[in-house]
Amino acid sequence: MARVVDKLDVSQFARLASLTPASRVAWMDRLRQRGMESFARQGFPSTRQEEWRLTSVAPIAKTLFTPGRYTGDEVTRKIIAPYSIATEAAAELVFINGYFSPELSSIESLPEGVLLNTLESEAIDESETLLQRHLSRYADIDKNPFVALNTGFLRDGAVIYIDRNVELELPIHVLFLSTPGEDPIVTNPRLLVVAGENSQSAVATTYAGIGEGVYFTNGVTEITVAPGARVEHCKIQQELREAFHIATIQYNVERGGTIISHNATLGAALTRNDVNVNLAGEGAEATLNGLTIVEGRQHVDNRLFLDHASPNCPSHELYKYVLSENASGVFKGKILVRQAAQKTNAKQTSQTLLLSDDAVMNSQPALEIYADDVKCTHGSTTGPLDDQQIFYLRSRGVPLDAAKHLLTYAFAADITSRIKIEPCRRRLEEYMAAQHGLPKDLRIQKAIAHDEPVRK
């Protein structure tokens, strides 16, 4: 007897895509069509698929979305202030409901050797070659339906080029804000960063919501790091509590290049992050740090895929979760060490603090090793606060609650101390401090290296 598989109905997205004006550039329009076709073929994943077994996207499929409209005139600088880092950034691009907002952005004094543009403008104005060479070359449309969906809506996104040898002192910030109303909206934020040879830069991305309501953010970020270049990327997701946030971050690192990635999740009802790294050249290096702090019934699923495709590459993954109340977390860290990747040195650690009896964590490493001269270590711990540490603090006069708050803060600060993009670190630590009744400017320990060895 044939099994009837209940496929989630996703026809609304094709309708929404047709409502979005077609791109004025032929190749981009073709890319969008490819995206939409691939999405129609793949559909939303069901929990019967291994990769999505622990995260159901049915709530998203069941929500009827309307296209987001530009509400930039209703949003003032004062409103975006909690998320803006314009005064400490080389440039800040602000998008409201998927639309670029020139009024709210700060792009006047761009440093030498940096080019910023929205995708559509870039495709039209500048030489298409650079954009065509990189856009959608890294995130695979056919492997992930959400990447396909995002590509089907390509229009206003952001592209950042950093010229070879350029060393940026300040970060570039891209802020994607949603202002949901009574009707749920969907946006497909897109970012492409191309870092030239031997350049050094920092890119911060923030996803947040203003007001109240349901919305769906389906983001794709592609960052390609040329030989010898170094990019530090910090993503902070602070969506409203009822939002759905699905993101794919694809890093491509060439010979001798370095990517330092920080991925913080604080908001949304449902979050899924797919963070993929391709170590495409010898000596390429990747650090993936993650921090998830959730409560209520929030669910966060982080999937890492680290492809050691080249020899002599070091990689370092540290993902931490703080789960309170009925929150649930998932961590799956896949590391593929190809046959050519001799002298791979990969470390993976996932640590979860369960602050309630009802919080649930599911953590899995997945190592696939085909080379024989490699070092691969992985470890995972999940549990409540350490009793001995609590007693140590209490025996010195710190009350029980304060001791718990301090230890929880310290657990999370292990990640934030590794973020060199100061305004990002500060925003996260202020959030953590507020949660624990600790002073805003708390610095309980000094900054540490992005790949500092993990403590127990």
Place this chain on the structure above:
Amino acid sequence: MLLEIKNLHARIPAADNREVLRGVDLTIHKGETHAIMGPNGSGKSTLANVIAGRETYEVTEGQILFEGKNLLEMSAEERAREGVFLAFQYPVEIPGVSTSYFLRAAMNSIRKSRNEPELDAGEFLKYVREKMKLLDIDSAFMNRAVNEGFSGGEKKRNEIFQMAVLDPKLSVLDETDSGLDIDALKVVANGVNKLREDKSRGCLVVTHYQRLLDYIVPDYVHVLIDGRIVKSGGKELAKELELTGYAKIEEQASDQWLVASGGK
């Protein structure tokens, strides 16, 4: 009287309710230093931890009065605020919290409970500078996470440094000499002795070996065997134990029940 322990019985619920303390009597007056010695498993560390309020031990009988107040009714943090301090045998590491922050938080918790103004980072450093010199602690040490990657000697020095900063009325030193070489031992002992100069303070030194007591010379020595104090004496008792070992006393204890109350 600083500390009065009467007929203290304690057990470990997680270890099948094994009874570890079986009727301990001990009295410590201000200005006195008492040493508790005993073989492994005698209950020395348990006694120290019960005084500090560790909840893994359950007191089934008996009383502990601290300056006349019922200590057993107080939480660990309340006892710390009253002026009880335990220098741990195995100080735990607290990654992510600098020694400096930790100690300042402890100090301020205690000050707050006494309605004294809290110290900011700068004021705190000024206050502890002298104690840092006493225990040979530099600013690099202060910036490291609590006990993280510390050698045995550094951990014990950190314990006595905390003691110096918090200035407790009663210091309980749980095998402070274990794992220390002679130089580290001297620094630690020097720190303790400096604090002992204040005759309003009291000290309880729990130790397995007599060696520490050459440096921190006690007023009274008690021998704890199988959860009871079976013999008490002056500092010579320690030397005697070193010569004869615990076995002889254990024999004597099982032959005749010697329950001596410590001190006067």
